[in-house]
Amino acid sequence: MKSSNFSVNNGHLIINGLDTVELARKYGSPLYIICEDTIRERFREFRSAFSGVKSDIYYAMKANGNLAILKILGSEGAGVDVFSAGELYMALLTGINREKILFNGNSKTDRELKFAISSGVTVSVDSIDELNSLSKLAAELDARASLAFRVNPDISPETHPKISTGIRTSKFGIPHDDVLKVYGMAKELDNIDIKGIHCHIGSQILKLDVFGEAMVKMMDLVELIRDEYDLELEFLDIGGGLGIPYHEDDPAPTPEDLADVILPIFKDKSAKTGISPRLILEPGRYIVADSGVLLCRVNTVKRAHKTFVGTDAGFNLLARPMIYNAYHRILVANRMDQPPAETYTIVGPICESGDILGEDRNLPRIEKGDLLAILDTGAYGFSMSSQYNQRPRCAEVLVSGGHDELIREEEAVGDLIAGQTIPDRLL
Ligand code: LLP
Numbered sequence: 093m094k095s096s097n098f099s100v101n102n103g104h105l106i107i108n109g110l111d112t113v114e115l116a117r118k119y120g121s122p123l124y125i126i127c128e129d130t131i132r133e134r135f136r137e138f139r140s141a142f143s144g145v146k147s148d149i150y151y152a153m154k155a156n157g158n159l160a161i162l163k164i165l166g167s168e169g170a171g172v173d174v175f176s177a178g179e180l181y182m183a184l185l186t187g188i189n190r191e192k193i194l195f196n197g198n199s200k201t202d203r204e205l206k207f208a209i210s211s212g213v214t215v216s217v218d219s220i221d222e223l224n225s226l227s228k229l230a231a232e233l234d235a236r237a238s239l240a241f242r243v244n245p246d247i248s249p250e251t252h253p254k255i256s257t258g259i260r261t262s263k264f265g266i267p268h269d270d271v272l273k274v275y276g277m278a279k280e281l282d283n284i285d286i287k288g289i290h291c292h293i294g295s296q297i298l299k300l301d302v303f304g305e306a307m308v309k310m311m312d313l314v315e316l317i318r319d320e321y322d323l324e325l326e327f328l329d330i331g332g333g334l335g336i337p338y339h340e341d342d343p344a345p346t347p348e349d350l351a352d353v354i355l356p357i358f359k360d361k362s363a364k365t366g367i368s369p370r371l372i373l374e375p376g377r378y379i380v381a382d383s384g385v386l387l388c389r390v391n392t393v394k395r396a397h398k399t400f401v402g403t404d405a406g407f408n409l410l411a412r413p414m415i416y417n418a419y420h421r422i423l424v425a426n427r428m429d430q431p432p433a434e435t436y437t438i439v440g441p442i443c444e445s446g447d448i449l450g451e452d453r454n455l456p457r458i459e460k461g462d463l464l465a466i467l468d469t470g471a472y473g474f475s476m477s478s479q480y481n482q483r484p485r486c487a488e489v490l491v492s493g494g495h496d497e498l499i500r501e502e503e504a505v506g507d508l509i510a511g512q513t514i515p516d517r518l519l
Pocket of ligand 1: 152154155173196255292294295296331332333334374375376377378412416471472476
C-alpha cells in the first residue's frame with residue numbers, strides 16, 4: 093500500500109483513515125482489507141504511462157476477482173484478461189466492455205469456447221487443437237470467433253520458475269517458430285476473424301529488459317504476418333508481469349519505467365514499417381497487490397526451537413509464502429509505536445509444517461490477542477485461497493474515503509458442506 097495511505101494513531105495501524113484494530117473488531121479476523129484509492133491510483137499510473145500510444149489496460153482479474161474491484165476498474169475504463177468461464181461470467185456481470193475482454197487459457201473446454209464466442213469476446217488461442225475447435229464451434233453457433241494467438245516468445249525473466257511463462261519449456265503459447273504457420277492456418281478457416289497477437293512472459297518481474305526483448309520479437313512477428321499474409325493485426329497484447337517491491341530494498345519499477353523500455357521499440361518499429369497495432373497491457377499484481385492487507389489475530393506465542401507466533405490465517409488464506417517462498421512484510425498492527433524486541437516466525441493454523449507466513453522477523457514483543465497485518469496481499473491472496481482443513485474463508489472489506497464497506501461476507505460453516513450429498517446407502 094502506498095505509504096500515504098498508512099498512518100499510526102495510538103500505536104494502531106491506520107489505513108486510509110481507518111483503525112485496523114477497530115476494523116478487526118467490527119468484521120472479525122482474519123480479514124482482508126482492500127484500499128480503493130490505491131487501486132485507482134495504480135491503474136491511472138498504467139493508463140497515463142501508455143497514453144501516448146493507442147493502448148488499453150486489461151486488468152488480469154486472476155490477481156483479485158472481487159466484483160467490487162472489477163466495478164472500480166471498469167469505471168476507470170479497464171478491460172479485463174479472463175482465464176476461465178467463471179472469470180468471463182464475472183467480468184460480463186460487472187459490465188466490463190466486452191470488446192475489451194480477452195479470454196486466455198492453455199486448456200479451454202468447448203463449453204468455455206462457446207461461451208466466449210456467444211459473448212463476442214476475443215479468444216487468445218494457445219494451440220492448433222483449440223484453433224480448430226474454435227472454428228468448428230463458431231460454425232455450429234452460426235457466429236464468428238475473434239482470435240489472437242498466444243505466443244511463446246522463448247524469453248527468460250528473472251523470477252520464480254513457477255511464474256515464468258514465456259520460456260521455451262513453458263506449457264503456454266504457440267512455439268515462436270510455429271507462429272507464422274498458425275496465422276496461415278487461421279486465415280484458411282471458416283468463421284474466424286484474426287484480430288491480434290498475445291504473449292505474457294511471466295510475473296513479478298523487476299528487471300525490465302526482458303519486456304524489451306519480448307516487444308522486439310512480437311513486433312517482428314506483427315510485421316512478418318503482415319508481409320506474408322497481407323494481414324494487419326489490430327492489437328498486440330504484451331501481457332502483464334510488472335513486479336512490486338515486496339521487500340523494502342527491492343527495486344520498484346513503475347509503469348512509466350516499463351513504458352520507457354517498450355515504447356521506443358514499439359514506436360520505432362511502427363514508424364519504420366507502418367504497422368500500428370493497438371497496444372494492450374495486462375497487469376494484475378501491480379494494480380491490486382499493495383491495495384491489500386491481511387489482518388490476523390495471534391492465538392499463541394510458543395517459545396520452542398524458535399519463537400512461533402500462531403495466527404488465525406495460514407496458507408488457506410495466503411498461499412504465496414508456501415507456494416513460492418514469497419516474502420510479505422508483517423507488522424504488529426496494535427503495537428506500531430513499539431520497537432523490534434524479538435525474532436518471531438509467524439505461522440498459520442493449517443496442519444502442515446510449511447504453513448509459515450514469515451520466518452525470523454524482528455518485531456515488537458508479541459502476545460496472544462495481538463493483531464498482525466500482512467502487507468501487499470491484494471494480489472493472489474484471496475484469489476488463491478482455499479477451504480483446506482475445512483476452514484471457511486474470511487471476509488473482505490473495502491476502505492475508501494475514510495469509510496469501510498463489506499465486499500465479501502465471511503463464509504459460514506454451512507459453506508463447507510454446500511453442494512455435497514451423502515448417498516442414501518450411507519445414511
Ligand atoms: N496475463 C496473463 C496471460 C497471465 O497469465 C497473468 C498472470 C497476467 C496477465 C498478470 O500477471 P501479473 O501482472 O499479475 O504479474 N500466483 C502467482 C502469480 C501467477 C500469475 C499468473 N499469470 C503469484 O502469487 O505470484
